[in-house]
Amino acid sequence: MDANQSQLSERHFRSIAHLIETRIGIQMPAAKRTMVEGRLRKRVRALGLADLNAYATHVFDEDGLDGEFIHLVDCVTTNKTDFFREPAHFRFLREVAVPGLVRARRGCGEPARLKIWSSACSTGAEAYTIAMVLADMQRDPALGRFIFSILGTDISTDVLAQAKRAVYPRDMVSPVPREMAGRYLLWPREEGRNEVRIAPEIRQRATFMRLNLMDASYEVDRDVDIVFCRNVLIYFDKTTQRAVIDKLRSHLRPGGYLLLGHSESMAGGPNMAMRQVLPTVYQA
Numbered sequence: 616m617d618a619n620q621s622q623l624s625e626r627h628f629r630s631i632a633h634l635i636e637t638r639i640g641i642q643m644p645a646a647k648r649t650m651v652e653g654r655l656r657k658r659v660r661a662l663g664l665a666d667l668n669a670y671a672t673h674v675f676d677e678d679g680l681d682g683e684f685i686h687l688v689d690c691v692t693t694n695k696t697d698f699f700r701e702p703a704h705f706r707f708l709r710e711v712a713v714p715g716l717v718r719a720r721r722g723c724g725e726p727a728r729l730k731i732w733s734s735a736c737s738t739g740a741e742a743y744t745i746a747m748v749l750a751d752m753q754r755d756p757a758l759g760r761f762i763f764s765i766l767g768t769d770i771s772t773d774v775l776a777q778a779k780r781a782v783y784p785r786d787m788v789s790p791v792p793r794e795m796a797g798r799y800l801l802w803p804r805e806e807g808r809n810e811v812r813i814a815p816e817i818r819q820r821a822t823f824m825r826l827n828l829m830d831a832s833y834e835v836d837r838d839v840d841i842v843f844c845r846n847v848l849i850y851f852d853k854t855t856q857r858a859v860i861d862k863l864r865s866h867l868r869p870g871g872y873l874l875l876g877h878s879e880s881m882a883g884g885p886n887m888a889m890r891q892v893l894p895t896v897y898q899a
């Protein structure tokens with residue numbers, strides 16, 4: 616059969632689904648089958664394989680489980696993101712979280728140092744939005760001095776490469792408020808070029824690394840002030856969601872915040888160690 620038309624056998628779909636669910640937590644019910652087949656066809660073509668079932672065999676051979684798995688992850692993850700996505704969270708940073716955290720650390724002589732973690736950062740729009748908001752706040756003399764750093768992590772190496780490059784299509788940066796867009800984005804000089812780059816001043820605040828939220832523990836500092844974990848828990852089952860939230864919380868300072876996506880509130884409050892301050896914002 617033509618590689619572009621081929622389908623996964625039931626057995627191969629199940630083994631790939633099981634691999635994805637156990638290694639990266641993303642649930643793969645039968646309803647996702649057509650989507651997964653569509654996305655994997657480009658790997659079948661790139662590798663010159665006969666069809667999707669040959670691909671499934673390749674994934675499980677000795678090299679596949681190390682090498683091809685990275686590409687499989689890139690294919691099955693949904694990386695949709697935006698600048699200023701769910702803007703209420705950025706208002707919360709500006710009006711509540713950052714002023715409170717800076718105030719709490721006043722009086723120690725040094726400027727307060729804030730650590731923020733975007734824990735499923737995709738192509739970096741979330742991390743750079745945070746950086747723009749905080750850089751803008753640093754200009755406010757009334758607030759007190761603070762410095763900040765942002766860590767962006769994701770399972771997909773593809774999106775991490777894009778985050779480091781920090782180049783985005785014009786359309787994508789349209790939610791960035793005009794003043795910030797003038798200050799923190801580099802607009803192309805050439806007529807007709809569609810790409811906008813994040814300015815070095817903002818890029819320098821963010822570092823990116825690969826991290827699987829399914830790992831037993833995370834190689835991240837344990838004095839983080841704010842963790843963003845948005846629009847990723849929805850792909851996990853309830854047990855995994857709880858385990859991830861517990862692990863993320865253990866990286867927060869007392870008084871630090873965890874921000875979830877709009878459809879990801881901890882409904883029923885699995886984590887009694889956190890106080891809900893907004894529908895999707897929790898404080899340690």
Ligand SMILES: C[S@@+](CC[C@H](N)C(=O)[O-])C[C@H]1O[C@@H](n2cnc3c(N)ncnc32)[C@H](O)[C@@H]1O
Pocket residue numbers: 638639640641692693694695696697700734735736737738741768769770771774826827828829844845846847876
């Ligand atoms: C829909 S994007 C959300 C991006 C951003 N947080 C936002 O809200 O705009 C979900 C991201 O989660 C990542 N992801 C999925 N499973 C993951 C895992 N087990 N560990 C870390 N990241 C994961 C995906 O690669 C994808 O980039």
